[in-house]
Amino acid sequence: MTDSTPSADLSSDLALALRLADAADAQSLARFDSADLEIRTKADHSHVTDADLATERAIREILASERPDDGIFGEEFGADGSTERQWIIDPIDGTANFLRGVPLWGTMIALAVDGVPQVGVVSMPALGRRWWGSTGSGAWTATADGPRRLHTSDVSTxxxxxxxxxxxxxxxxxxxxxxxxxxxxxxxxxxxxxxxxxxxxxxxxxxxxxxxxxxxxxxxxxxxxxxxxxxxxxxxxxxxxxxxxxxxxxxxxxxxxxxxxxxxx
Structure with a gap:
């Protein structure tokens, strides 16, 4: 995370990441609080649902079509391809919340260039919230009045x-x-x-x-x-x-x- 200088314009990557979040939301929100949600326990004793798997698959399908030379590292299906430009995906962060019907969960989509995350999108569709940022272009969240730029607090003690x-x-x-x-x-x-x-x-x-x-x-x-x-x-x-x-x-x-x-x- 030391070098935050982008090697190229990231606008098209950010636009793609936002579209990936749209596709992810369509998968995950449709299964949220569902009576027939399929839940399994992984080797590390964490849970995975059919929504986790479907959401990551939807993201991977788009990336395979639009960024075939980029690598992918996802929680559910592991890593493959290049690490020079690598999409890092958590299809449902907060699966424990998801499977209990608690709305504090979301999809995390990042593009790392040479190991440094340069683009990030976080979507929490059960809350109707989304945040995004890319190196040199600020951090933003969606509001009813349009995008609002984010700033950390100035608390100093x-x-x-x-x-x-x-x-x-x-x-x-x-x-x-x-x-x-x-x-x-x-x-x-x-x-x-x-x-x-x-x-x-x-x-x-x-x-x-x-x-x-x-x-x-x-x-x-x-x-x-x-x-x-x-x-x-x-x-x-x-x-x-x-x-x-x-x-x-x-x-x-x-x-x-x-x-x-x-x-x-």
């Missing part, structure tokens, strides 16, 4: 910060529960908003930090251009500029180093 820690179990499993308690004691407000929605709240200036563990590239790639273009910063928990750290710490930018220092005391 931990005492005034609102944070999302995502899951107590994540932090405990990572051996970081003491740091979570320290964080909660230090900031103004702590909540577990969960999954991709928390990152979009950060990009909108409604939170100052999101951190989680046990994440894969497809869990966070689409958020990177959106948060970055909104003025925020995303690193691994140790501050590394990567999406392959299995952890992430996202902030409004201003407080990033303060959060890192606090969580590593």
């Amino acid at each position: 931990l005492d005034d910060a609102s944070v999302s820690f995502q899951s107590i179990t994540q932090w405990a499993d990572a051996g970081r529960l003491p740091q979570l308690l320290t964080l909660a004691d230090r900031v103004w407000r702590d909540r577990a908003y969960g999954d991709i929605y928390a990152y979009m709240l950060l990009a909108e200036g409604r939170l100052e930090m999101v951190a989680e563990f046990g994440v894969k590239e497809y869990d966070i790639a689409a958020a990177v251009p959106i948060v970055r273009e909104a003025g925020g910063r995303m690193t691994g928990f140790d501050g590394a500029e990567t999406i392959s750290d299995l952890s992430t710490l996202a902030s409004n930018g201003t407080l990033h180093d303060a959060f890192l220092e606090l969580l590593h005391d």
Whole structure:
């Protein structure tokens, strides 16, 4: 995530990503809260539904037709093709919410160039919300009055910060529960908003930090251009500029180093 300079114009890639989100929404929303939803348990004990599979297939079919030379890395069907230009897909982020009828889930679509996410789209159709961003073109969300540009907050002290820690179990499993308690004691407000929605709240200036563990590239790639273009910063928990750290710490930018220092005391 260090180099955010686009190697070429990204407008056509962003336009395609938005069309991919349209196709994804058509698949996923039709199956949301469905009485006959098919649910299986994967080898890692997470759940997958027929909607996850159908949504990723729909995205892959369009990419195979329109970007046959690009690679794809999806949660459900793995990676194939080039890693120079690679589409990173989470067809339904928040499957646990999806299968319980909780509307906090969404599709994440990113284009990474040489490992750096340059285009990101997040669509949460059950909420009627969508966010997008690309390097050099800002971060945006759709509103009834048209696109609105996103900006992270200007909160500059931990005492005034609102944070999302995502899951107590994540932090405990990572051996970081003491740091979570320290964080909660230090900031103004702590909540577990969960999954991709928390990152979009950060990009909108409604939170100052999101951190989680046990994440894969497809869990966070689409958020990177959106948060970055909104003025925020995303690193691994140790501050590394990567999406392959299995952890992430996202902030409004201003407080990033303060959060890192606090969580590593």
